[in-house]
Amino acid sequence: MSARNILVINCGSSSLKFALISQAHSSPLISGLADRLGSAEASLAWWHGGSIRKQLALPGAGHTEALERVLPLVDEACGGTLHGIGHRVVHGGEHFTQAALIDAATLAAIQATVPLAPLHNPAHLLGIEAAMRLYPQLPHIAVFDTAFHQSMPEHAFRYAIPEHLYREHSVRRYGFHGTSHRYVSLRAAQLCGLAAGDSSWLTAHLGNGCSTCAVVDGQSRDTSMGLTPLEGLVMGSRSGDVDPNLHGHLARSLGWSLEEIERLLNSESGLLGLSGLSNDMRSLEQARQRGHRAATLAIEVFCYRLAKSLAALACALPRLDGLVFTGGIGENSALVRAKSVGYLGLLGLAIDKTANARCIGGVTGSIHTAGSPRILVVPTNEEKQIAEDTLALLDAREGR
Ligand code: ADP
Numbered sequence: 001m002s003a004r005n006i007l008v009i010n011c012g013s014s015s016l017k018f019a020l021i022s023q024a025h026s027s028p029l030i031s032g033l034a035d036r037l038g039s040a041e042a043s044l045a046w047w048h049g050g051s052i053r054k055q056l057a058l059p060g061a062g063h064t065e066a067l068e069r070v071l072p073l074v075d076e077a078c079g080g081t082l083h084g085i086g087h088r089v090v091h092g093g094e095h096f097t098q099a100a101l102i103d104a105a106t107l108a109a110i111q112a113t114v115p116l117a118p119l120h121n122p123a124h125l126l127g128i129e130a131a132m133r134l135y136p137q138l139p140h141i142a143v144f145d146t147a148f149h150q151s152m153p154e155h156a157f158r159y160a161i162p163e164h165l166y167r168e169h170s171v172r173r174y175g176f177h178g179t180s181h182r183y184v185s186l187r188a189a190q191l192c193g194l195a196a197g198d199s200s201w202l203t204a205h206l207g208n209g210c211s212t213c214a215v216v217d218g219q220s221r222d223t224s225m226g227l228t229p230l231e232g233l234v235m236g237s238r239s240g241d242v243d244p245n246l247h248g249h250l251a252r253s254l255g256w257s258l259e260e261i262e263r264l265l266n267s268e269s270g271l272l273g274l275s276g277l278s279n280d281m282r283s284l285e286q287a288r289q290r291g292h293r294a295a296t297l298a299i300e301v302f303c304y305r306l307a308k309s310l311a312a313l314a315c316a317l318p319r320l321d322g323l324v325f326t327g328g329i330g331e332n333s334a335l336v337r338a339k340s341v342g343y344l345g346l347l348g349l350a351i352d353k354t355a356n357a358r359c360i361g362g363v364t365g366s367i368h369t370a371g372s373p374r375i376l377v378v379p380t381n382e383e384k385q386i387a388e389d390t391l392a393l394l395d396a397r398e399g400r
Contacts, residue, residue, distance in 0.1 A: 003022055003023040003024035004022075004023050004083040004084075004391060005020060005021070005022045005023075005029070005078040005081055005082050005083055006020075006021050006082075006083060006084050006085070006086055006386075006387040006390050006391060007019075007020050007021075007074055007082055007084075007085045007086070008020075008021055008085075008086045008087075008088070008383045008386045008387055008390075009067075009085060009086070009087050009088070009127055009128075009131055010087075010088040010127075010383075011063060011087075011088075011123045011124050011126060011127025011128075012120070012123050013119060013122070013123040014035065014036055014037045014038055014039070015033065015034065015035040015036075015037060016033070016034040016035075016037065016063055016066050016067065016070075016127060017031075017032070017033050018031065018032055018033075018070055018074070019031035019032075019383040019387075020074050020077050020078055020082075021383055021384055021386075021387035022078065023391070025049075027049060028047075028049075028383065029048070029049065029077040029078060030046055030047065030048050030049075030073055030074060030077040031046065031047050031383070032044060032045055032046030032047060032070065032073070033045055033046075034058065034061070034066035034069075034070070037058075037061060037062055037063060037066055038060075038061075038062055039060075040059050040060060041059070042057075042058045042059060042060060042061045042066070043055060043056060043057050043058055044056045044058050044061075044066060044069055044070070046070075046073060048077070056069065063126050063127050063130045064130040064133070064134070067127075067130050067131060067134055068134065071134055071135075082135070082138060083138075083391075083394065084138055084139045084140070084141060084390050084391070084394055085131055085135060085138055085139070085140045085141070085390070086099075086141050086143050086386040086387055086389065086390035087102070087124060087127065087128050087131070087140060087141065087142050087143065088124070088143055088145070088179070088382070088386055089110060089120075089121065089124045089128075089142045089143065089144050089145070090117050090120035090121065090124065090144070090145045090146070090176065091113045091116050091117035091120060091121055091144065091145070091146050091174065092109075092110070092113060092142070092144030092145075092146045092147050093109075093112070093113040093116055093146070093170060093174070094150065094170070094172075095109045095112070095113070096109070096142070096144045096146070096147050096150075097147055097150040097151075098147050098389075098393075099141050099142065099143045099144070099147070099389040099390065099392070099393050100141065100142050100144075100393075101139060101140070101141055101393060101397065102128060102132070102140040102141060102142050106142060107125070107128070110124065110125060110128075110142065111125065116170060116174070116227070116228075117228075124142075128140065128142070139394060139397075141389070141390040141393050141394070143179060143385075143386045143389045143390065144178070145176045145177060145178045145179060146174045146175060146176060146178060147178055148175075148178030148179065148181060148182045148219075148220050149174060149175030149176075149178050149213075149220040149223050150220075151219035151220050151221070152173070152175065152220055152221060152222055152223070153221065156173070156221065156222040156316065157172050157173045157174070157175075158172055158173070159171065159172065159173065159226075159227075171227060172227065173223075173225075173226040173227060173231070174225075174226065174227060175211070175213070175220065175223035175224075175225050175226070176209070176211060176223075176225045176229045177205045177209065177211045177213070177223075177225070178220065178223075179382045179385045179386060179389075180205045180326060180327070180380040180382050180385075181203045181205060181211075181213040181215060181220060181223070182215075182220075182385060183380055183381055183382065183384070183385040184203050184205075184324045184326045184378040184380055185199075185201045185203055185213075185215040185218070185324065186218070187364075187378045188201055188203075188321075188322055188324045188374075188376050188378055189201075189218075189321075191364070191376065191378070192321070192322065192374060192376075194321060196217075196218045197217050197218050198217060199215075199216075199217065199218070199321045200215070200216050200217075200317045200318055200319050200320060200321045201214075201215045201216075201317075201320075201321055201322055201323070201324055202214060202215075202310050202313055202314065202317070202320065202322075202323045202324070203215055203323075203324045203326065204306060204310065204323070204324065204325050204326070204327075204330055204340075205326050205327045205330065205380065206233075206306070206325065206326070206327040206328070206329035206330040206333075206336065207236075207327035207328045207329065207330075208235065208236040208237075208279065208328070209229055209235050209236070209238070210224075210232070210233040210234070210235045210236075210240075210306070210327070210329070211223055211224045211225045211229075211232055211233060212224045212232070212233065212306070212309045212310055212313055213313070214313040214314070214315075214316035214317055216316065216317060216318065221316040221317070222313050222315075222316040223313075224240075224309045224313070230265060230266060232309060233302075233305055233306055233309055234270050234271065234274070234298075234301055234302045234305045234306075235270045235271070236270050236271055236272065236279035236280070236281075237266065237267050237268060237269060237270045237271070237272045237273070237279045238265065238266050238267075238269060238270045239264075239265045239266075239269035239270055239273065240270065240305060241305075242265065246261075247261055250264075271284060271298045271299075271302060274294065274297060274298035274301055275287070275292075275294045275295045275297075275298035276294050277292065277294065277295055277298075278295075281299075281302075281328070281329045281332075281333055281336065282332075283295075284298055284299055285299070285333065285335055299335070299336070299339070300339070302336065303336055303339035303340040303342075303343070304340075304343060306336070306340040307340045307341070307342075307343035307344050308343070310323065310340070310344060310347075311343075311344060311346070311347065314347060320347060320348075320373045321373070321374065322373055322374030322375065322376055323341070323344075323349060323373065323374070323375045323376070324375075324376045324377075324378050325337055325375070325376070325377050325378070326377070326378050326379060326380040327380060330377065331359075331360070331361075331362065331377060331379050331380075332360045332361065333360075334356045334357050334359070334360060337351060337356055337367065337375075337377070338351050338353070338356055341375060347373065348371075348372055348373055349368065349372050349373055349375060350368060350369045350371070350372040351367055351368060351369065351372075351375060352367055352368060352369045355367040355368075359377035362379050363377065363379075364376075364377060364378055364379060365377055
């Protein structure tokens, strides 16, 4: 069978990312980003084979107009041979335990999950509907961030609150970044010559959003994010775990509204809130070098909380085959890796300084000392995983 091509689409409320993944190439044939959609500043930028960059102003364009511009670029890049479209969808609730062909029932189920992801799922639906109008002849597949974590046992996904809130209102832990945790744990097993179905990993996805995961035999057994992506680690601008009573405390003592408290915890906290400087780890590392006290503290809190989460998730593992770092921070910050692993001596983990310094800028590798469980840096590739899930579902449908 000849190599097949899958277009991967990831829609936000005012953005649209795309990547054309070919089975015959390791990097996308073309990838790009349309942002500020719906405004006069809307624009589209794209890259061929990861290098040449082009840009186009699209004043006033929405998702459909942006996709109309993307379509000929994609057709040109794959010679008109597109086999399917994989759509990233953040929340699949309990309904989706794996990727799903998008039909009327799937659309209704994604719609039903909107209350759980009020910012993300409506944007995904906009993108899906625009793409289905423009490519009606192609199969469209939804790949969910939450699906990988549906294998968590009930003792890991339930909150200690009355059961009716779970049964009647779906209040439970879901977890996110599933596509990334799945991809890097599969890659780690492959790199180490282990069978994914008989392996045991801790994974840390550290980007603007951050989460950890315990992956056993290819399945998520626990993860740090919960009902929403706010739970767990310190992130770029999200607080991660705080005392749940903080909400009531701020409301009573400062008279803050729900919207103000949610904005504080989601957009003004994390690295940004602690440092008062930036949500970007690169900027904080530079400020730390200059002796900036609050930036230094932000990095310390980030690393300690990361280590604490990893140690807690070790409870879900029968043994530890390795710890995997990924995401912009995990793939590039030797400092964060060294500091967080420094707290994990009780798990026997220890970092090799030279190897740690070498694994940056997309380099895959092992960074542990002899005698330590494996510590790996594995660049994530969510688009590739979405394309692979899309192809697997198409194969299953066609009985291949
Ligand atoms: P997103 O979650 O938006 O996909 P990324 O995975 O690209 O984000 O991660 C963004 C984070 O990675 C930012 O905090 C950024 O500062 C950090 N990062 C990128 N390169 C480096 C680097 N060389 N050193 C430290 N942090 C880096």
